[in-house]
Amino acid sequence: MIADSYADAELLPATRRALLHRLATGQSEGRAPSMVGAVVRDGRLVWSSGRGELPAGAGERAEDVQYRIGSITKSLVAVLVMRLRDEGLLDLEDRLGAHLDTPAGGDATIAQLLSHTSGLAAEARGPWWERTDGSLRPELGDVFGDHPQLHTPGRLHHYSNPGYALLGALVERIRGENWYEVLCREVLGPLGMDRTTLGPVAPHAEGWAVHPWADVLLPEPAVDTGRMAPAGQLWSTAADLSRFAAFLLNGDDRVLAATTLAEMRAPEGGPKDQGWTTGYGLGLQVINRDGRTLVGHTGTMPGFVAMLLISPQDGLAGVALANRTSCFEACAVAADLLTTVADLEPRIPAPWRPLTEAKDEHVELTGPWYWGAAAFTLRLEAGGVLELSPLGTSGRASRFRPEPDGTWTGLDGYYAGETLTAVRSTAGGRVSHLDLGTFVFTREPYEAGGAVPGGVDAGGWRTRGTAETEADTAADAEG
Incomplete structure (x- = not known):
């Protein structure tokens, strides 16, 4: 959980100076009336600052200003949807129409709606929904x-704001109350996010548009979007979003387990190639930036831009908020705040300690294994988890x-x-081989003994000279 006393001193002075410089540069070059940034390390807000004109009443606590x-x-x-899944009230592969009477999107699964692969249109009916009152769509x-x-469900990724209006309605249908009331009780309250609200609560920033060719401002409307609210209505602070980031990093059993959050962070469909840069999980964006996987979400509304990113491998999160329409510099700032700390103060590994418990039959499986002639190793981790790793530059790794x-x-x-099974020669006997989704792993490359599908040549492994002699013999026989 986020600590209530902020520990800026935990960062080195040079790191704090670099963070302030990046935030100041972002606010200046992004021409944002104000910008607030924050960094979370190992579940604690360790740095925050603001630049520009912050509202009256903010004092020195820029992290408490709402955007x-x-x-x-x-x-x-x-x-909220994943909580319903974990409680057994729905399945991610359920059609939405099985739970909610809806004029569109009923054929899409809940997972497809979460991951923006439902095929629904990107925007809502009528005039620009972000700038018009929700009463137009009662x-x-x-x-x-x-x-x-627009597209067949499951065919491709197509971002859909109405899709999340449907998910909010799904929560209301199953819980029997307004989605925001459910959010307050089940998520915001337990995480201590008491400054995350449907409407602005002082101190809060005003939303502005900045003229592209002159340093002048135009106020933006801040409307109640009604039915579209689950797609982008909320106001929050850097401190509250830091609490949410700590939750996304570590989980909280009062809200969601860490295993469910790991599921949400995985890109649906997976990266397409080695050079992938962006993906989308279950309600979370996934970014590959300079070899580091960042997870979170961007947010834009007229007059505002927000970005929250976490790096599970570094135990870090970056948050940036600005009150200017289309100030995408804020998105880069959030990522740069995170990577600045990662680069200047890399995470210190936890001390190695032996396992507190290990079954003999699990230890027995560790060490080298071979899929055909490809070498792998199995290592035992806490809780009986096995880690399969290739010995070489290529091969499929996984944990079990x-x-x-x-x-x-x-x-x-x-x-x-997939299922990994340790096959024993006899009940209680030694492990003959591993069966991994029909792939067979043996203790020796192409080990004889009948475990390898298709069998192993009785002549065994050959030197080149032996192979040439056999080839000549075969050619003479054919002649």
């Missing part, structure tokens, strides 16, 4: 235009969770969801 956070709202709604059917379904029946289930990578 509109736009689509970061979607990540909070996704947490009912769920009023959210959709004449062509709400032990199951009550004595098998293991893949947690990630190519083998996610």
Whole structure:
């Protein structure tokens, strides 16, 4: 959890100076009336600052100034949906129409709505929904235009704001109360996010547009978006978003377990190639930046831009908020605040300690294994988890969770969801081989003994000279 006393001194002076410089540069070059930034390390807000004209009453606590956070709202709604899944009230592969009477999107699964692969249109019916009152769309059917379904569900990623209006309605349908009331009780309250609200509560920033060719401002409207609220209505602070970032990093059993959050962080469909840069999980954006995987969400509303990013490998999060329309510099600032700390003060590994418990039959499986002639190793981790790693520059790695029946289930990578079985020659005897989704791993490369599908040539491994002699013999026989 976020500590209530902020520990700026935990960062080195040079690091704090670099963070302040990046925030100041972002506010100046982004021409934002104000900008607030924050950094979370190992679950604690360790740095925050503000630049520009902050509202009266903010004092020296820029992290408590409210800004509109736009689509970061979607990540909070996704947490509510995942809670329903974890409680067994729905399945991610359920069609939305099985739970909610909806004029559009009913054929999409809940997972597709969470990951923006439902095929629904990007925007709501009527005039620009972010700048017009929600009373123009009083009912769920009023959210959709004449062509709400643009693509076949599951076919491709197409960002959909109305899709999250449907998810908010789904929460209301199952819980029997307004989605925001559910959010307050189930997420905001437990995480201590008492400055995250539907409307602005002082001290809060005013939303502005900045003229592209002159340093003059135009106020932006801050409307109640009604049915579209689950797509981007909320206001929050850098301190509250830091609490949410700590939750996304570590989980909180009062809200969601760490394993569920890891599921949300995984890109749906997976990266397409080695050079992938962006993806989308279950309510969370995933970014590959300079070899570091960052997870979070951006948010834009008229007059405001927000960005929250976490790096699970570094135990870090960066937050940036600005009160200017389309100030995308704030997005870069959030990422740069995080990487600045990661680069200047890299994470110190926890001390190595031996396992407190390890079963002999699990230790027995560790060491080298071979899929055909490809070498791998199995290592035992806490809780009986097995980690499969290739010995070389290529090969499929994965981690496996032990199951009550004595098998293991893949947690990630190519083998996610696949079953790993240790096959024994006799009951209680030695392990003959591993069966991983029909792939056989043996203790020796192409080990004889009948375990390898298709069998192993009885002549065994050959030198080149032996192979040439056999080839000549075969050619003479054919002649």
